[in-house]
Amino acid sequence: xxxxxxxxxxxxxxxxxxxxxxxxxxxxxxxxxxxxxxxxxxxxxxxxxxxxxxxxxxxxxxxxx
Numbered sequence: 001x002x003x004x005x006x007x008x009x010x011x012x013x014x015x016x017x018x019x020x021x022x023x024x025x026x027x028x029x030x031x032x033x034x035x036x037x038x039x040x041x042x043x044x045x046x047x048x049x050x051x052x053x054x055x056x057x058x059x060x061x062x063x064x065x
Contacts, residue, residue, distance in 0.1 A: 028044055046065070
């Protein structure tokens with residue numbers, strides 16, 4: 001799995017590239033004037049993901065700010 005942040009949309013994306021699952025997340029910083037003027041509408045959020053070595057993902061919690 002590959003996790004990355006700083007997307008400019010309201011929803012996270014999950015895609016597969018060459019057998020690897022990638023997931024993107026919104027960022028924590030608030031928007032600034034330039035990003036607002038460009039039409040970027042990403043929300044602020046933080047996601048906690050608990051991974052087990054054998055079971056994979058066992059818990060997920062998302063907080064939207």
